[in-house]
Amino acid sequence: MSRARILVIGGGSREHALASALREHDLFIAPGNAGTAALGTNVAVAPTAIAEIVALAERERVDLVVVGPEAPLTLGLVDALEAKGIRAFGPSRAAARLEGSKVFMKQLLKRHGIPTAAFEVFDDPDAAKAYVRAAARPLVVKADGLCAGKGVVVAANVDEALEAIDRMMVARDLGDAGRVVVIEEILPGEEASFHVVCDGTRAIPLVAAQDHKRVFDGDAGPNTGGMGAYAPAPVVTKAIHDEVMRAIVAPTLRAMTEEGSPFRGVLFVGLMIDAGTPRVLEFNVRFGDPETTVLVPMLDGDWFSVLDGAARGDLSGVKAATKPGAALAVVMAAEHYPRTPKTGDRIDGLDAPLPEGTFVFHAGTKVEGADVVTAGGRILTVGARAATLAQARDAAYAAVSRIAWRGEHHRSDIGHRALRA
Ligand code: AMP
Ligand code: GLY
DSSP: OOSOEEEEEEOSHHHHHHHHHTTTSEEEEEEOOTTGGGTSEEOOOOTTOHHHHHHHHHHTTOSEEEEOSHHHHHTTHHHHHHHTTOOEESOOTTTTHHHHOHHHHHHHHHHTTOOBOOEEEESOHHHHHHHHHHHOSOEEEEESSOOTTOSEEEESSHHHHHHHHIIIIISOTTGGGGSSEEEEEOOOSEEEEEEEEEESSOEEEOOOBEEOOEEEGGGEEEEOSOSEEEESOTTSOHHHHHHHIIIIIHHHHHHHHHTTOOOEEEEEEEEEEETTEEEEEEEESSOOTTHHHHHHHHEEEOHHHHHHHHHHTOOTTOOEEEOSSEEEEEEEEOTTTTSSOOOOOBOBOTTSOOOTTEEEEESSEEEETTEEEEOSSEEEEEEEEESSHHHHHHHHHHHHHTOBOTTOBOOSOTTHHHHHO
16 A cells, blocks of 8 residues: 555554654544644544544544554454454454453463463452462562553562552552452563564564663662663573564464464563573563654564554565664653653753654653643653664763753663663
8 A cells, every 4th residue: 555544543652653654654643742743633532532533533534543552452442443344453352451451361371381470360358468478478469450550569578569469459549450469479580572563373573672660760769651762682682582482472372363362463572581581571462662662763664564464464475674773762751750740841952953863752742832842751752773772872862962841851871781781
């Protein structure tokens, strides 16, 4: 198809990056941000408003819907679109359970012998507490359902685990998502973000990336949605890559097909790699953010063919390789993020010309009169692709230094694991 009509769902730097990769096409973005407004038409519809999105896709006669975030996937957006004959990139509601239910995911991995942390499932808080007391060691407590990154507590001791159980299962801080919990062993090692684009049976691996979840330098402070990313991640050696494809991706796709819910879309395997062995920490059924901002410039191929091939259920003949060099991206966040970010501050420096290879992807931004102002927690993801990771880092931070607003903060050590090695 030469020029397609594409609707991108979401409004983060992930969606701006995907939209930029699809900029040759006619784009609608719901809801989008100030960055996507320059590439297509933003439509003020929430990603979880399933009926409205289906109506929008019909009204605009879109050829392909690309779903960014997990929530609409677990609500069945792709099923609803396909019921109307509209092609969509992303898993069905049943396949989205790989992210939407930790119990489903863990039990599937266990049944198929796919490496992951040993675990138990509890729907009774007293039984969960008894288990934690008897174990008398650090454990991870995970709410079964989706909770926007707040459902995992890596408990350093028994008291922290008991407190997490009380919060999730008794006080129901996370609503229904915490009715059932998974309690699992803590895995040592180094994390990596491994994305594969899938058509049900085939899988195209993208370059391995690494995120930085803690808000401050040196991996200190509370968890966030991610403060920066880079690729390739050297912790994923060729041998690890092959092992992930053989021992994790292939059996997971086979298992999902056997379960009657073949996986189409992108499977983001959250890996923990220890002593040469990769294990699954979690699955996400959508692209990582900020990982996508480095995956997009590193792909040697046509993003439309990749996304559309997966959505059609046929990636045969789709060519996608990884470009040489490296990419690195830094998240610029609003004051007080990740707690209660301050919004409405004017962003300066967005008009500066961008050197070759540099990119500025918007997340929580909006246009207000002649200004672009902050409208979320993570505001911009700014980065570069270059011949080496050190050059990409220098170019990324040079671009960061030209942009400012009141209270802005970012990490200054993105890529440290690879750059210090
Ligand atoms: P999630 O919300 O599932 O992405 O988990 C958040 C973070 O918790 C992960 O990125 C890891 O850093 C950490 N985590 C989750 N499970 C484990 C585990 N079994 N062992 C060690 N760390 C874990
Ligand atoms: N950056 C991690 C995620 O998207 O879940």
